[in-house]
Amino acid sequence: MTTLTVTQNFGKGAKDIAVYRKLGGYSTIGQKLFDLSQFEMIDLVQRSGLRGRGGAGFPTGMKWSFVPRGGKPVYLVVNADEGEPGTFKDHVLMQEDPHRLIEGMILCGWALGVRTAYIYVRGEFLPAIETLNAAIKQAYEAGFLGENIQGSGYSLDIYVHRGAGAYICGEETALINSLEGFKGQPRLKPPFPAVSGAWASPTCVNNVETLMALPWIFENGAEAYAAMGTPKSTGTKVFSVSGDVKRPGVYEVPLGTPLMELLESDKYCQGVVGKLKGVIPGGSSSPVLTVEEAAKATMDYEALAALKTMLGSGAVVVFNETRSVVGMLASLTRFYAHESCGQCTPCREGTGYADRILKTVVAGKGRDGDLENMLSLADNFSYTTICPLASADAGPIQNFIGKYRAEFDAVVARNPEHADERVTPAFRPGAFW
């Protein structure tokens, strides 16, 4: 039986604080916490090896240790702007177990001296926002939020901030800009948010899942958490699996679990629908894995990096032999062109141009050299911008074309049966907005 650290309350009605407490919730918010210094709390998280679950996989304890104490107010901002195509775990987590997030925020808040925390939820998740607000209200009434939490002298307020439709706000400095009332455009770094973030104060931005792992770690100890997973990728991870599998959904498994186990096991996805063609292992930005690569992949940060892809947000998109990779790439390039914030020249003009080339190809008007141009553009706009969005577009372009070249060549050669013409009927600038 896999130990669940985040999703153990799924399907048990834990939205209600009474149920959540009956399941052991909020038990960490007591004397054990109040006797602990901030330094010890950060040390605990560092020892657990917990890494950011939003995509970058940065060690959480280390991120916390950068936050200065005793000066300006420290803000905690929860990144619930889940927008990476293929990712939907935070959506489900917030809907199923909002109090665990609140509990995790209290633990993080204690460790960093946070007085005010914000949960930045993407605008499309209004039902989740309603769930969160209801939970926050219950937590206030039960004395877990507000002033002098459980008589400890510690006070914490949590507010939900509704985003309004911008994928780039998942980037932490863009998220902070959006929280501050600006356009969600990433900031130049340094300074990093831990030193100067929201309102030029130290700001800790953590993913929903990261914070939701904290209550378990605090209750069971860093060593118990570190014992799960692999030595460098400790603990469990929640994967969002979608696409051609029998049972798509959200599954929590220890890091290091083989990808095929996740897809084939009866406990999880129960197998691929049709004949497997490829897997995107970590959200749309992560390079695609072919069948052979997928067979040897294990789901941890290091193993996937060795396959030149990444764990990212843990969004597994599975596709079978009947799917056109050209159409898939077209939907991705359209997405990144749509979501470019428009700040840096290479990303603003490049993602759009690459998308228009591919649209032309998909529309059956491809020419020799179009794919080379796309690859060259992708090369030119990756790693030359403020944030990684352009690189996230370049990855799929390079990998889809690189790994499924024959299929692309067939479309360029106006072979309509390989082309998914319905992506956009005909090219008309601006029409797809």
Place this chain on the structure above:
Amino acid sequence: MGHCHKHVDQPKAEEILPKLEVPSVLSRVEELIRRYPVPRSALLQVLWLAQETLGWLPQEAIKWAAAKCSVSPVHAYGVSTFYTMYKKEPTGRFFLQICQNVSCHVLGAEDIIAHAERTLGISSHGGTTSDDLFTLLRVECLGACGNGPVMQVNDDFATDVVDGKLAMPAGVALTAERFDKIVAWCRDRAKSLSKEPKRDATGGIFESKGHPGAKGAVSQAQGFYAPVPPALGVAAVRTDDGKVKLTWRAAPETTTLHIEKKTGSDFAVAASISGKEKEWLDDAAEGTEYRIVTETAQGRGKASNVAKAPAAKGA
């Protein structure tokens, strides 16, 4: 909606302000502004509120939000056009957004979109039916890929109708039949309910004290409520030249480290060194016990674990 490219006839200020300048809206604006250290930060929420009240976001409403949040009108305009969910033109009563991104695409979103276009007779690039009932828009990832292809009807996810309600049961994807079912549900609802009830666009806000630094809120600095951080992981090793070397981890705010050595049955302070030090050397026999007590501006922390000096090398 989204990045609208059409020119839209704009209502005049005097047409919309009477709807916005009402106590129920103003009190919520006040509540939202109190949540942030500066009013500007409430801009996104106040724009939501204006959209909730008017059904869409005309230019005069953007100006109104700008004034409420003490930002320039053009700032609010830039912000409102940056985000796709602010509607720059009115939509039909049921705003259908179908995801066209990769997971949904793989599972046939384009077929559903084509079906929707045919069924409703409108474009999926923001077309509205002539009875103003439906607006159809293809959108990027809605964050419910496990149910792909998915659709949102106004603010709710809907891939099916269950017990007379829109629903997105686990694993249930949108199909052409389910789409028709949802459309039929919408039409029925339009017959039985004259208009959609208002829904709080900020997700049900409640009265709070607000940000400690915000206007009207009780200002309270976050004090040092937590205990003084002790030294962690104290360890003693023997150096090549036979000395005992103590190492530890200490919090950055530590001012002084009191190194205690056990003599007899009691620990006594052997040295007090700066909190910035990383190690300390001593001449001592095997088995000598050390522990460290930290001091910060707040006071003294609890004693650390006890470390024993190891045997001399080669001994």
Place this chain on the structure above:
Amino acid sequence: MSNFYHMPVLPKPDAKKVTINVDGADVEVPEGTNLVEALKTIGIDTPHFCYHQDLPVSGNCRQCMVETDGPRGMGLAIACYTPVRAGMKVATDRSSDKVKQARQAVMEFQLANHPLDCPICDKAGECSLQDNYMAAGRHESRMREDIGKLYKGSPEFRHEDAKGQERGGKHVDLGPTVILDQERCILCDRCVRFMRSVAGEEQLYINQRGDHAFLSTFPGMELKHDYDLNVTDICPVGALTGKHFRFRQRVWNLSKTETIDPFDSLGANITVEHNDGQAWRIMPRRNPEVNKSWISNRTRLEYQKLSKDRLTAGSFQKAEVPLAQAVARAGELVRGARKVAVVASGTLTLEDNAALQALVAGLDKKAELFSGSWAKVGSPDGIAQSGDPVGNRLGLKLLGISENLDELVARAKEFDVLLVAGHDLWALDAQKAKALEAIPERIVLSPWHDATTAKATLSVGVRAWAEVRGTMVNCQGRIQMLNAAPILPSPDLEPVWQVVSSIGKLGWTSELDAYKAAQAGIPALAGINYRGIGSQGRLLEGVVA
């Protein structure tokens, strides 16, 4: 975007030097500054669009890419936001193919959706896109024409042209002074940052996002500010152009003369740009201690007056007379007068005023020197104006000329000849000036037909401020040079000091004679010659506490 927190750290003259390695050679550069500035000190220009010395760093154009060493080896970084660190390694396009490729790539992206309408663009010739394109050197296009461009523009300006190509906003009227071409805009957001952090009124913004982003004001609102024309200078392309200069001149035909604005006591540093003997525009000239890179619209449009209503000859008893004759007549009147009132002016140079001083001294007890101004004094706007319209007020004070114009009004009846230079007294306060009409002979030296020349019995045309060489002392105690642009409306016109020299038979032949006289009167000028003043002026010691 809130990157507007970070102003660039510019090199200070006394900054500590550190050694860095650029393209394989160790060089010394000022510590703490950004790489664009550091490389400039060793003669390497880094191409850029969005970076501007006097604006917060935005770092969005990505053109200034260099390679620097980091924890993961050499990697691309933007020079405008990378601070100099002792011992760092830097590779520019001179040694790094990666940098060359990156800069070429950014240029290709910049031009992908740019209209390339240089032949009808006012910026052509001083356009960063053109310059950086030539420098980056990818000169053949690989874009497919049939894919088309995605022109930028507000929804209300989008339209389809005859070829079926969707177009953006081509001539968006932003307000009283500026026209916007949204298609040409490269979204560097310099203008947005200028309006926000320098002008202090956010009137422009980049709206929408991605390649659909466009620059605009709030729909239906205007760009209107005393300094709004500065956005046309800092616009690296032809997106923002001033109505006053659109389609007037090709910039490569313009010659430049460095001078200052004499109608404000801050003395904003400017360049008068002229062609064919006419001034076509005034541009700000950067002086970090005075006006940074900014000038007010008032300063900028002063050039329009240089060719309007000019007094190019003399006028005696309402009849036009040749200049030489008018000057001779003025000399006779002054020298033969019972008592002369001479009015010096703070809008004239030290040289002119020194001449007036020498004239009065030469006439001994027969003449008295007055000065002062009835112009309203405002308050500093914190950008490029002090608010005091008398540019050389401090210079006059240093020459020992007291502000006693009202005393002249009270004692007008004592005089039989009045000599006014550089003042439009009747325009500033006709009521007070009326008393001066009691003086029977009124000689006025003026570049323009104005209210005062209208009241003159003898008027003499002189050179205007942009046509003379001389010096002024600004309100900071900084002596600054005016230089003469070759734009005289009549070749016979002489500077005030020369006319005064003729009237008083002072025998001065060059402005250096006049400057020497000023030096004699102002101890702080000792040892400072024109060259020592230089293009950035020189702070006089002990003049302003």
